Amino acid sequence: MNTLHRSALLAAAGTALVLSLTACQGDGDTKSSPTQGSSVTVESPSGDSGGKGTTGSNGSASPTGSTGSKGSTGSTGTGGSTGTTGSSTSSGSAGSTGSTGEQASASTPVCxxxxxxxxxxxxxxAPYTHIVLTAKNTSRRSCRLTSFPHIQFLESHKQDVPAVAKSKPAGPVxxxxxxxxxxLVKLSDGGRDEDNEPVTAFSVMLAGDPTVIAVTAPxxxxxxxxxxxxxxxxxxxxLRNDADDF
Known part of the structure; x- marks a missing residue:
């Protein structure tokens, strides 16, 4: 009696185990197995110099059904450098004024x-073909000399000595x-010439003044x-070597 009862219990337990296994297999066919999480990339908007980081992928599910680890958050992109401000342009230099000599000549009287x-x-x-005339301002104010000295060496020769154009200065004196x-004054070509005449004194006049100045010859x-x-x-x-070389 005990033996029959144990056999019946074992048979019932086996049948229950088979039914349980069959039910589990059927349920597994209807449900899909867990898949790995897919990663998603977020693009930064155009024109944004600092790109945003990508969102991390979800971790895969463990066989025991535990939730996968969360992906790490991407680092925030660095902002673009600020442009340097352009340097301001320097103001143009003011026009230079006229030279002191030119300014003085406008109001300076003629000597x-x-x-x-x-x-x-x-x-x-020797043979002393040239002499140098020096005109010194003996007044107590400035004055300007114009043109060239009007020279007459001989009483018999009343024409003024011609001037050399290349010796004319660029500005007022x-x-x-x-x-x-x-x-600078040229006397002759030098040497003993019958056309040469001795002169111990001669006359000089300044441009614009008819006064005759007697000058002693050296x-x-x-x-x-x-x-x-x-x-x-x-x-x-x-005196200038080039312009006054005649």
Whole structure:
């Protein structure tokens, strides 16, 4: 009796186990197995210099049904650098004013005979073909010398000595009180020439003033002048090798 009862219990238990396994297999066919989470990329909007990070993918489900680990959040992109402000342009330089000499010449009176003292000295060595005239401003104010000295060496030759155009200065010659100006004068071609005449004194006039200034010739015996070869330069603040070479 006990043996039959145990066998019946074992048979019932086996049948229940088979039915349970069959039900589990049928239920597994109707449900899909868990899949891995797919990753999603978020694009940054156009024109945004700092891109946003991508969203992390969901972790895969574990066999025991536990929730997968959450993906790490992408780092925020760095902002673009701020543009440098353009440098401001410098203002144009103001126009330069005229030179002091030009400004002074507009209101500076012309030198008269009473304003200057004129002397003569030989230039270079023998045969002393040139002399240098020096006009010193002896007044107490500035004045300007214009043009060239009007020279007459001989009483028998009343024409002024011609001027050399290349010796003309670029600007006005303004003499401060006590300042000098110079004019180079050619006497002859040199040597003993029958056309040369001895001169111990001669006359000089300034442009714009009819006053005759008597100038003593340099040297104890005076100078030898050839009226046909004589030339004079313009008044200049200093003698120049090129312009005054004649």
């Amino acid at each position: 008269a005979a009473r304003d200057v003292h004129i002397t003569a000295a030989t230039q270079g060595g 303004v003499l401060a009180a006590g300042a000098p100006a110079y004019a 040297g104890s015996e005076g100078i030898a002048v050839d009226p046909a070869k004589a030339l004079t330069g313009y008044w200049t603040p200093e």
